[in-house]
Amino acid sequence: MSLESRVTELESRQAFQDDTIQSLNDVLVEQSRVVERLQMQMAALLKRYEEMVGQYSADEDEAPPPHY
Structure with missing residues (x-):
């Protein structure tokens, strides 16, 4: 294999690897x-859950009205 063909082959491989790395980076981003986005949604759901639990547990902790 001549030096020129080896350099051409290496340049071709490098171009392919650069393209692959860019594609992988795009997927990672x-x-x-x-x-x-999922973490933000999960935090919002957790907040809503805690608010709902707080509403229901507050009702259970209250003493019954005097007429019971």
Whole structure:
């Protein structure tokens, strides 16, 4: 194999690897956005859950009205 063909082959491999790395990076960035959005949704759901539990548990802790 001549030196020129070897250099051409290495340049071709590097271009392919650069493209693959960029594709993987794009996927990673998108997944990071999805994870961040899911974390925000989970925090909102947890907050709503705690508010609902607080409403129902507060009713149970109160003493019954005097006419019972």
